[in-house]
Amino acid sequence: MPVSPVMSIVNTLAAEIQSGKLPPGAALPTHRQLAAQYGVAVASASKVYAHLGALGWVVGETGRGTFVRDRPGQREWDSADEARLSADTLDLSFNHPTWPGQAELLRNTLRELAASGDLAALMHQQPPGGRRHERQVVADFLLAERGVHVDAEQVFLVNGSQQGLDMTVRALLRPHDTVAVDALTYPGFKMVAGVQGLTMKPVPYSDDGPDLGALDALCGRERVRAIYAMPAMHNPLGWVLTARQRQRMVSIARCHDCLLIEDASYAFLAGRTAPALITLAPERTIYVSSLSKSVASGLRFGFAVVPKTHAGRIKSVIRASYWSLPSVMTAMATRWVAAGVVAEREKAQRADARRRQKIAQDVLAGMEFMAHPNSLFLWLPLPQDLRMDRIATALAEHGIAVSKAEAYATTRHAPHALRLGLSSVPADLLATALLRVRHTVEQFPI
Numbered sequence: 001m002p003v004s005p006v007m008s009i010v011n012t013l014a015a016e017i018q019s020g021k022l023p024p025g026a027a028l029p030t031h032r033q034l035a036a037q038y039g040v041a042v043a044s045a046s047k048v049y050a051h052l053g054a055l056g057w058v059v060g061e062t063g064r065g066t067f068v069r070d071r072p073g074q075r076e077w078d079s080a081d082e083a084r085l086s087a088d089t090l091d092l093s094f095n096h097p098t099w100p101g102q103a104e105l106l107r108n109t110l111r112e113l114a115a116s117g118d119l120a121a122l123m124h125q126q127p128p129g130g131r132r133h134e135r136q137v138v139a140d141f142l143l144a145e146r147g148v149h150v151d152a153e154q155v156f157l158v159n160g161s162q163q164g165l166d167m168t169v170r171a172l173l174r175p176h177d178t179v180a181v182d183a184l185t186y187p188g189f190k191m192v193a194g195v196q197g198l199t200m201k202p203v204p205y206s207d208d209g210p211d212l213g214a215l216d217a218l219c220g221r222e223r224v225r226a227i228y229a230m231p232a233m234h235n236p237l238g239w240v241l242t243a244r245q246r247q248r249m250v251s252i253a254r255c256h257d258c259l260l261i262e263d264a265s266y267a268f269l270a271g272r273t274a275p276a277l278i279t280l281a282p283e284r285t286i287y288v289s290s291l292s293k294s295v296a297s298g299l300r301f302g303f304a305v306v307p308k309t310h311a312g313r314i315k316s317v318i319r320a321s322y323w324s325l326p327s328v329m330t331a332m333a334t335r336w337v338a339a340g341v342v343a344e345r346e347k348a349q350r351a352d353a354r355r356r357q358k359i360a361q362d363v364l365a366g367m368e369f370m371a372h373p374n375s376l377f378l379w380l381p382l383p384q385d386l387r388m389d390r391i392a393t394a395l396a397e398h399g400i401a402v403s404k405a406e407a408y409a410t411t412r413h414a415p416h417a418l419r420l421g422l423s424s425v426p427a428d429l430l431a432t433a434l435l436r437v438r439h440t441v442e443q444f445p446i
């Protein structure tokens with residue numbers, strides 16, 4: 001079949017981007033220049049860029065031009081990574097918030113920083129855990145937005161929640177220590193536990209949270225050094241524990257002298273909830289959170305809040321590993337925290353999550369799945385005879401990435417289920433992507 005002039009140019013440019021001849025971030029000719037270069041009308045040049053944009057190869061920025069999109073290709077991710085981000089994949093596997101104005105915020109803040117008073121300060125080494133005034137900004141934010149009252153010296157700035165978890169385990173636990181985890185839990189914590197040689201003991205769950213009787217029994221049977229929990233917006237199941245459930249968990253931790261590792265990475269989506277574990281048990285709780293799910297996952301800005309008695313150990317681990325976060329990054333992120341940008345983003349993300357959950361409810365109506373109305377993901381158990389790997393492979397062939405239950409399972413056998421992340425796919429493509437999931441599940445193996 002003959003290829004139209006527009007598609008022929010699209011194919012040429014796509015091939016040049018794929019081969020690396022046009023590298024990420026490269027500025028492309030203006031519409032007029034492209035038209036002249038290929039001898040086509042300006043309107044055709046515009047169609048070329050629109051098409052490349054829809055395929056995910058380029059981005060246009062009003063007033064600045066068109067650029068090769070700078071995103072890691074599929075081959076740049078380890079196969080063990082959940083994220084499979086080839087440019088044209090509809091990514092339901094990972095939650096990367098993208099929102100209008102994201103690039104503008106970064107650009108404006110970089111400009112502001114460049115014009116700010118003591119810029120040279122950002123070239124200096126920071127103390128481990130961050131500079132005092134920046135830790136204070138986070139402490140103020142936690143009080144205002146999450147009702148968590150802590151002192152600045154308990155706050156350690158970290159490279160995302162993931163590093164907060166890793167650092168906590170390195171500083172406060174030893175290889176072969178036992179940690180209680182939900183039977184389905186955040187894969188990144190499984191990785192930390194695996195690398196640090198911890199023994200994970202799964203706690204069964206029901207729709208509204210972990211089986212706390214089983215947790216108590218486990219802690220009674222053997223020495224459990226820590227409990228890893230996501231009391232507000234559990235990933236992947238979306239539960240938000242009630243005040244009673246939290247009180248009970250704290251009593252269990254106190255009775256058996258366990259540390260509580262409270263992962264609050266998605267807690268902002270739940271809005272105001274019952275008090276955080278760190279509020280109920282400040283003497284034994286490490287509270288970890290970040291801006292990855294509200295502002296941008298590539299920022300790598302997070303915070304771990306630790307009891308004062310453990311601060312020295314945490315500081316040593318920070319000093320022994322990364323020493324401090326890059327000053328430029330903490331300066332930007334804490335500006336956004338202090339100026340209310342993060343609180344605004346969190347609110348906007350909650351509203352966006354509700355919209356996206358509504359789309360999911362409509363498209364998947366009649367199918368059984370678990371999700372909180374504000375969560376950015378949902379848990380889709382598969383019918384008995386369907387295997388998750390075959391469904392995931394079939395979806396990958398249709399350009400849709402999903403996460404399989406085995407990444408989340410801490411039991412020997414994982415249930416056959418998928419976790420669908422809802423925030424990375426552009427809102428106007430979400431229904432299409434979910435419909436494809438629905439058809440694939442319903443029609444498999446057709």
Ligand SMILES: Cc1ncc(COP(=O)(O)O)c(C=O)c1O
Pocket residue numbers: 159160161162163186188230235263265266289290291292297301302
């Ligand atoms: C529950 C949970 N904890 C921690 C993380 C890691 O977040 P960060 O990007 O801040 O390291 C994630 C990321 O997906 C998560 O879902």
